Amino acid sequence: MKFVAFLIVSLCGGLLLYATADLPAWGDPNSPASSHLSPHYIEKALEETDVPNLVTAVLADYRGYDTMFETAVVFCAGLACLLLLRDYSRREGSFYRHIPTGVVIHFKNNAKSMPASREFEHMDKEWVPYDLIMKTVCRILIPFIQLYALYVVAHGDFSPGGGFQGGVIFGSSLILLAISYNLRTVVQRIRERALGFLCALGILIYTGIGVLCMIAGGNFLDYGKLAEIFPVDPGHVRALGMVGVEIGVGITVMAVMVVIYVNIASEGRHDEGL
Amino acid sequence: MSDIIPLIVAKYNYWLYIILMMIGLYAMIAKNNLVKKLVGMNIFQTAIILFYVSIGYKTDATIPIIKNAHGGGHGHAAQTIHAADYINPLPHVLMLTAIVVSVATLGVALALAVKVYQRYQTLEEDEIRMRLTENKS
């Protein structure tokens, strides 16, 4: 196997090296890639869409159709994880710790459970949460991470960032919560059903904006036509459409990242895990 | 020989991406462990992303965000933008998509790997194959 792999890899490498000779020099401003389409994007994007971040302008407007399917890929991945791993059977037994004394009680029967009280704490079998310092630091940090994520989404038009990055950062703040506390904390804060709705909501916003453009008489995702429905400045309407789309992307990505994490870390049981 | 060295220097990013791609592809084909294969898969995809990002690079150009777009009152109406001043944004857009696709694929693949582990209690391909033949006989 190793030899076959080596052969295939060298063959691919050789072919690619052979082609390298004909590629334009690196960083050449007159290469076809830099002189055919991209001047239009660079010179006209600000005028046509009123968005200074060219990447966002191309991503959400000129190639908005691609981005919609990119969101759909993420959405599909979330659904796939749910479909593959979600396990509705319940795990046997549960552990409780008596906080003042540190005694651990093990219930082997699922039917019985400790009545809710402040003295007993539901405990994971495999994952023991980290200490106080970790918890406190993360507790202080998480709101700022989330604020930053919102900033990244909202400011995607003017600076690097946008829906994907913001969504991923927001999702990772929740994942951080799961790691520093435990998985149950996250699952209690944001229910599975809510996550499922959020997954669908984000891409629904994206597609919905596209369909609204069609209802307004334009082509799919032609944000310019939204000015006919909403009372907004026609010069700036494309930028607003992009913000709306980015929010949709952010919601879906955030929810899907948490769904994937929770399902992998708990093998789909949503009870305990890393 | 003397004309090969400038060739290498002028295109060393392309060379690097080919090396990374070969590492990734080799790991995907030859490694025995499923998680290692997934790491190889991601290295492979990042190598391709590196290639695309290299396409977009222009010497003496800045990042693709228009300077002073809304600053200084209504400055941008009069401001003329030269294509040579900014890096080509299109490959960046394509690669944002590719990164997101790769993380989505990674999520699904890891879910599958966990499922495989639940069934066979191992991540090594040869051991899984052994279990399969044991089951048959």
Place this chain on the structure above:
Amino acid sequence: MHWQIDLIILTFIIFCAVGAITVRDLLSTAILFGAYSFMMCLLWAVMGAVDVAFTEASVGAGVSTVFFVAAVFRTSRRTKD
């Protein structure tokens, strides 16, 4: 673009990539993969692809690594190669 910085990052990238696929512990693989992604993100930032670098920093070095760690936690750290 400074070729010295470039060269250092490139060397790190190759080392991390080779390390990630040869080390005999899956948790180390995951962490080395995170380092690899982060180096890659630096390289792209140097090359002016800020958006791509930002995405890679949050997706590749952040979430992907966490997914790997979570999967390794749920499966095993053992590997033969």
Place this chain on the structure above:
Amino acid sequence: MTGTVYPALLIIGPLLAAILCSGFSWVEKRACYPVAAAGLLLAAYSAFRVLMEVLASGTIQYRMAGWPPPIGIELRIDLMNALVLMVVACIALVNLFASHRFVSRDLADREGTFYAVYLMFVTGILGVSATGDLFNLYVLLEITSLASYALIAMGDPDRSPLASLNYVFIGVIGASFYLLGVGYIYIMTGSLNMVDVASLLPAIHDSSAILIAFIFCMIGVWIKMALFPLHVWLPNAYTYAPLPVSRVIAPLMTKVMVYVMIRLMLTVFGLDYIFEKLDIAQAVVWLATAAILAGGVMALAQKDIKKMATYIIVSEIGYMVGGAWLGNKTGMTGSILHILNDAVMTFALFLAAGNIAFRLKNVHFSSLEGIFTKMPWTMTGFVLAGFSIIGVPPTCGFFSKWYLVIGGIEAGAYHFVAALIISSLICAVLFFRIFEIGFFSDDSHGHGHGHSAGPEMAEAPISMLIPLGITSLFLIGLGLYSGVIVNRIIHPFLG
């Protein structure tokens, strides 16, 4: 420009239905199936309207976001796309109806999510067939693959996750190779739109980068369509998938990849480049010949209808690739016609297998004894599908094979013609073996019982028989009207 809206509705319909399905799966599970059906009905209706419009007024270009083609993304639907879209939308719809019973029996707790992923698969595959942009094709391909990874792993709990994971590795290599090829095209031309690229390429035909771009695109697509030496992922993935899934993935995924290959050959690189500049057509036809024979021989070794059918697919891929690379119009006609016919006949075969599996729980040859008396209607469909795959005249399989054979003779590729004929014989052996088991090896004690109780009828439920009936009618209908399809659609397309 606001022309027709149907090209957009074609994609949005299933996508919106998928979103709604996944939303409804959390509140009202029973709503998912009607929503999915509505989405696919919309898609099928739009595909029909698109086909009519293309026939009436030529190629449709739909500008996404309103930007003109090389800058924005366009959907470009000509006669070949329209045909493929129609087939895809119809098969997806019919399969949804046929799968309802199965899904509510075996996957009751995750019905909504299943439909949502299924719809995402259909969205992806419709998008792949409609798009006119190289990179967009990659994104949609990944949606399709991602959905199919998940769907395949829902099958046999022992084997399917592993089969699916192997499919992930190989699928990612294929998609990445395609992406690499597109990267080389982009670096040399600066464009991603297929028509624009086609207009820019002739100037740089001699460049080695374009050659590599072509090779990598082709290898990527071949991996995804499972051409012979690259087919290793296909049999396991399709065999261990649940039946409602394998019977939609098996006909559609591979055929749409053949469509992508023909699209790349005809629209992007151009026949001049492929057949005059490059000297690899002969080699590819030999590869296709090997694929046909290898698929047939491996199918002979199987003892299970599903696994046998997967190897038949490997063999059929050889037909289509070989036809496209013969380098003449007849071969290409046969190849395009075979996309259509093979999709329908593979679908019919898997539908029949699905009905059998629904009753018998497996499709192993040994459990098929006396199946003709147990499930007469299902077996009628099975026989028709078998005849079509063998290439018996009134069914559609005969006509595309006819074009392929003529094309092979015109091109002087006698080895390809010989392989086609041998493969037909192998298929005849395969199917008559099953007919024999099902018809004649009615064991004797069963006969003794037969007098008292009568042969036991255990036909599949009517909701699964009707789709099979419709598909079988199509097998004959497509055969009878193949002249019309060729004259009205394929020949005008090839010009």
